[in-house]
Amino acid sequence: MKLSLSWIRDYVDLPENTDLKKLAYDLTMDTVEVEDVEYVAERFRDMVVGVIKEVLPHPNADKLRICRVDIGVDEIKEIVCGGINLEAGMRVAVACPGAEVRWHGEGEPVKIKNSKLRGVASYGMICASDEIGLGDLFPASQEAEILDLSAFDVPAGTTLADALDMNDVLLEIDNKSMTNRPDLWGHYGIAREIAALYNLNLKKIEPFEADAASDFKVEIEDPDRCPRYIGVEIEGVGVKPSPYQMQNRIWKVGMRPINALVDITNYVMLATGNPTHAFDADNISDHIVVRLAKEGEKLQLLNEKDLELTTDDLVITDSEGPVALAGVMGGAKDSILPKTERVILEVANFEAAGIRRTALRYDNRTEASARYEKAVDPERCDQALALSMEFFKELYPEMKVSGYCDKYVKKLKRAEIDVSLTWLEKRLGKHLTNEVIRNKLEILGFDVQIDGDNMHVIAPTWRSTGDISIKDDVMEEVARMYGYDNFEATSFTTTFEGAINQKDQDLIRNIKEYLAIRCGMQEVYTYPWMNDVFVNAVLQNTDGVLRLSTPPAPDLSYIRSSLLPNLCEAVVKNERYFNDFAIFEEAQVFFDRNYTSPYDPTESLPEQKRHIAAAFASSVKKIDELFRDAKGVLEYMPRYTHMAGFTFRKEEKPVWADNVVWLNIYLGEEKIGDMGLVAKKVSMECGVKNLSVMLFEIDATKLQPLKSRTNRFEHLAEYPEIDYDISMLFDADTIWKDMYDVIMGKKKASALIKKASFVDEYRGKQIPEGKKSVTIRLTIGSNEKTLTSQEIEKAADQAIKKLSKAEIDARIKDALRMMRIEEYIDRYPNELSGGQQQRVAIARAVASNPKLLLLDEPLSNLDARLRVDMRSELQRIHKELGTTIIYVTHDQIEAMTMSTKIALFKAGEISQVAAPMDLYMNPIDLQAADFIGNPRINFLNGKARREGSKLYVSCELDNYVFDEADFTGETIPEGEFDCVAAIRPEQIHIDNEPGNGRIPVQVYANQPAGSETLVSLKKGESHFLSKQIGLAHYKLDQEVYVTVDPNKVNVYNAESTRLIKRAR
Amino acid sequence: MVDKINEILSEVKTKIEQAGSESELQSVKGAFVGKQGSLSMMMKELPKLDASLRPQMGKMLNQAKNQVTELIDNKRMELKLKASEVSPDFDCSVPGNLPLGGGLHPITQMCYDLNDAFRSMGFEIFQEDDITSELYAFDKLNFPQNHPARESMDTYWLEGHDSGSTNEKLCLRPHLTGGSVRYMQTHKPPYRFVYPGRVYRNETTDAHHERAFFQYEALIVDKDITFTSGKVMIKSILSKVFGTDVPVRMRSGFFPFVEPGFEIDMQCQVCGGKGCSVCKHVGWIEVMPGGSPHPNVLRAAGLDPDEYTGFYVNIGLDRLVMMRYGVDDVRLFHSADLRFLRQFR
Secondary structure: OEEEHHHHHOOEOOOOOOOHHHHHHHHHHHOOOEEEEEEHHHHHOOEEEEEEEEEEEEOOEEEEEEEEEEOOOOOOEEEEEOOOOOOOOOEEEEEOOOOEEOHHHOOOOEEOOOEEEOOEEEOOEEOOHHHHOOOOOOOOOOOOOOOEOOOOOOOOOOEHHHHOOOOOEEEEEOHHHHOOOHHHOOHHHHHHHHHHHHOOOEOOOOOOOOOOOOOOOEEEOOOOOOOEEEEEEEEOOOOOOOOHHHHHHHHHOOOOOOOHHHHHHHHHHHHHOOOEEEEEHHHOOOOEEEEEOOOOOEEEEOOOOEEEOOOOOEEEEEOOEEEEEOOOEEEOOOOOOOOOOEEEEEEEEOOHHHHHHHHHHOOOOOHHHHHHOOOOOOOHHHHHHHHHHHHHHHHOOOOEEEEEEEEEOOOOOOOEEEEEHHHHHHHHOOOOOHHHHHHHHHOOOOEEEEEOOEEEEEOOHHHOOOOOOOHHHHHHHHHHHHOHHHOOOOOOOOOOOOOOOOHHHHHHHHHHHHHHHHOOOEEOOOOOEEOHHHHHHHHOOOOOOOEEOOOOOHHHOEEOOOOHHHHHHHHHHHHOOOOEEEEEEEEEEEEEEEEEOOOOOOOOEEEEEEEEEEEEEEOOOOHHHHHHHHHHHHHHHHHHHOEOOOEEEOOOOOOOEEEEEEEEEEEOOEEEEEEEEEOHHHHHHHOOOOOEEEEEEEEHHHOOEOOOOOOOOOOOOOOOOEEEEEEEEEEOOOOHHHHHHHHHOOOOOOOOEEEEEEEEEEOOOOOOOOEEEEEEEEEEOOOOOOOOHHHHHHHHHHHHHHHHHHHHHHHHHHHHHHOOOHHHOOOOHHHOOHHHHHHHHHHHHHHOOOOEEEEEOOOOOOOHHHHHHHHHHHHHHHHHHOOEEEEEOOOHHHHHHHOOOEEEEEOOEEEEEEOHHHHHHOOOEHHHHHHOOOOOOEEEEEEEEEEOOEEEEEEOOOEEEEEHHHEOOOOOOOOOEEEEEEEOHHHEEEEOOOOOOOEEEEEEEEEEOOOEEEEEEEEOOEEEEEEEEOOOOOOOOOEEEEEEOHHHOEEEEOOOOEEEEOOO | OHHHHHHHHHHHHHHHHHOOOHHHHHHHHHHHHOOOOHHHHHHHHHHHOOOOOHHHHHHHHHHHHHHHHHHHHHHHHHHHHHOOOOOOOOOOOOOOOOOOOOEOOHHHHHHHHHHHHHHOOOOEEOOOOOEEEHHHHOHHHOOOOOOHHHOOOOOOEEOOOOOOOOOOOEEEOOOOHHHHHHHHHHOOOOEEEEEEEEEEOOOOOEOOEOOEEEEEEEEEEEOOOOOOHHHHHHHHHHHHHHOOOOOEEEEEEOOOOEEEEEEEEEEOOOOOOOOOOOOOOOOEEEEEEEEEEOHHHHHHOOOOOOOOEEEEEEEEHHHHHHHHHOOOOHHHHHOOOHHHHHHHO
């Protein structure tokens, strides 16, 4: 609010030589904050009134004129001007060089210089009103109209400030500093405060004595909302400009002069702080009633806003309905118009809260409502009325009061407060005499009675609307009037019951300092609301996430349930400038659940937690490095910040995380956080360009600070310890934890190994596919002596050996798992069933890493399915260990499927040694042929004879000729001899139709088995079996046609039983 | 002969004395005791001498040779110790390596500085949740029912919790003082605590206005506290922040939850109180509100205001940090911009 010093001086005799700086300071210290002290005349520096002597045409421009102007100096000045109303004899405002003006009233001020306009020198400028900030005071009626000051009868050269009465000072007061002081919202109120501060005389405003007797009346229906209403009906007025001094003041403090009737009401409000209003009386039907609006009533305001009123709106009405929104704004219907001759002046008091509600409801706050809502006291109506009537009389000497009514239905009660002087002294911390106290209060208008220790205080009316209500208010009045600066600081004492020990507070600080100082991360702050883009990308779900009703922006409505979305946003923002950085944030997160409050049973607050989260972003580090950075920060956090340690598990992948690189963080059995690599999809959605981002987030409310430190002192090593790095190849999926356990677990690789630490791992060139090279640092030493290099080597070697074996052990473990006996691994044999014993035995045998392993019917006690699984497992073990296994079995399928070579025994003697397929294709004799293969091989008796390089064989099925290339080297008897042709059933193909080379046979029996069909065939006396893949149906005795590839036929010497012709 | 030896000796001594480097020493050594050195040459001439003189001269020559060798060795050691391990053109003006280290947010740093100061005066540190009810944000703090601060244009209300009675309406806390009531409700007086935290206002932002900012509240409640004790608190805060005793003034100010209330100004640290553009030429800068908790607030916390009173200050840390470093845009604090934050390591 702006206050004019000259106006204030109307009411208080402020000495002429008052130091304004001090006045502003004193007001600021004791009452309200003076934000600025402005000398109005400064705005018109280097501006004078000039008298135009002559107006000449401009030689080079039609729209410009050359004015010869007297500005009170010896020489007549020539000024070029484009004004349209220039005339000789006119008084004008001349901005001389040095003055500041705004071109056409817009933009930044510009300093006037001597210049040439279209080739003609111009001394300064003849101004339009808005060019020198006077647009509101002297509104121009058309464009390019020069401010005509002819009405101001001053000699040429008079400064503009003098001529326009602008030698005033404005105090700008911070409105916020006086929201609680309704009495100060007018020049009179401030004058009263100044009078009290400096003990000066305050002028009284004499009350208005009404003598009108008429039937004019006002009714108030709701005394609580309208404690007082004075209506004055005045005749003989009209619309005309108000006197310049009134306009000048209204304009200086920031309002716009309108016309005399409106200006009076505004002037009175600015003077007293009590808004007033003038209705055109001719538009008011019957009399005024102040009441609450009725349902459905409407009102058009002065500013042409149409309102649908509510029953909470207080309105001024006539018999036709509402004419004004009480205390806020007049209606359009009754407003002052050029034809107005009769007015009803309203000087009223309205209840503050109601006015505020109404003004807010219609978003229609006005100078009047701003004052009423501070709680104006109803006694002030008297001053406002008196001042108003004074101006009506002055401006309209012929006016007549034709009606008057003062309804004061709810008298203001002055606040009465008892204050104990002992209490006062205690609170002030300083002894003030009763006289000082009394004086400080009385000067402010309080009535004070002191009776012993009790001081009875009655506040003045203007402080009794809530401002002064309790003894603390009285104390404040005394203290501020005495001057806060005059109270010395007093120290406070306390008793210490022990050191403050706030472990939880310290823990958070320790963690933040750990992250920032030890881990080199930067703390950031982000807002509690999250951008939808990052919510969708990172959280992917908004269940249980709270929202703001009026968010800062439509896409910022969710408030965080996780710190990660905003951290990702921070990462994106920083990617422009950095390619390797780590940031963290500690802040609160919110969940739409578990509503409760420990403070008030009726209050229900959502679940709120404190989280700590971090982002490690880099485009130069590899993902494994970044991972180890992040994990290291977490791993060492408990130790460095003195809290219970946490562990990592892999239970539940965070939605934002990569499929492989993630961990859950557990404290005991409770999950307290996650860490992981941001999945590519997520980081793309976030707008991350090249960075890889590793995140972690932990629930800090779950962290448990240690009561004291828990680590123990360790004696310093008495003998030297050395670091010994070993690098080894492992299967790519072997994990470090297992390697560590092998070296440092229950059975240590060597007692001399004190520590094993991961150095790095390498995959890629020079490393076989599926393998990785891991470097491990062993710390080797003894508590008893200095180790020799041989001992050191030995210890390292033991670790290497154990690690190599561990690789195999891992496979065995898998074998055990496969055998479903992991849980029995530590049992004794008599605690196991036969099948279990057998399985464990295999595992143990394999685990001993032998060069040669003999397994005698190892799977005989297993059920069929387990047996099949075990076969393949043993096969793998065999291949990977490189162990030679001698495997005794009667199960020819086992033999065929598992072995690299089969030794076939007959009656204790080896009859044949061959690879399984060889053995199958070419059994060495008839017994072997009979044994190998299921279904059995077909034997067809026949005759054979060798002729040169050919062997002729005839049997009941067919006749064959074989070449010696297929002979086995077995002696072939001379002449014809008995032989046996052996044909595997799958080599006999059946056709239903006859054809070339097809031999007709009869179906003897048919055994379809789903995946295959066995067909028993007969030709002559010979029976033989054919195996068809898939399902086939033949009738008994049906004639079918078979073909046999001679290459697949084995021929045996019937007498020696030995194979003489092999199959191919 | 003797003279010659002595002459050579004194010559050697001067030369060794003057030798400034290892190579010079080497050449001295060669010239006198090397194979062709003058002393060695004299040695060769011994047989030519009279037999009676030989032992004495031989002894003398040997002594001289030993003496020279010893002098050279000494000088060599001396040179070694004098010399540097690196070449003389080692550049000491190259910058050092930046030690590894991130940093705390400048506001956190300020907060911890203040925590330390208040801890040393026996204050506890208190922390509360960001979401509160209207009951604690306004009712319990003596805010009138229709106070403008309650409106949505000033406060962030939560969707689905923005209507109903004040214990049901939830918002992001607009200030910390409601939380102080919670502390008082759950602790026994006397109280002495500080309460740092973030608060939220629904505002249009610019270089001087933020929607989220950091406040630091300090409250002391006891039986015989006067508002003048507050001056001690204020001075502790400012001297901790600025390192010197900063003149402060308390002037009348109005806040619903205090009575009396103060605006607390400190002398402008830019101009030392003379007046400058920073302090709008008044020499003082408004830094915090303060005052004695309003009797209604104490009552809300379950205390008898006739028995207890106290003093409270509430400092905007953002503003204080801005003054400490000369930061000119408050929005930088929540920008998460590392170019800004790394300046405060």
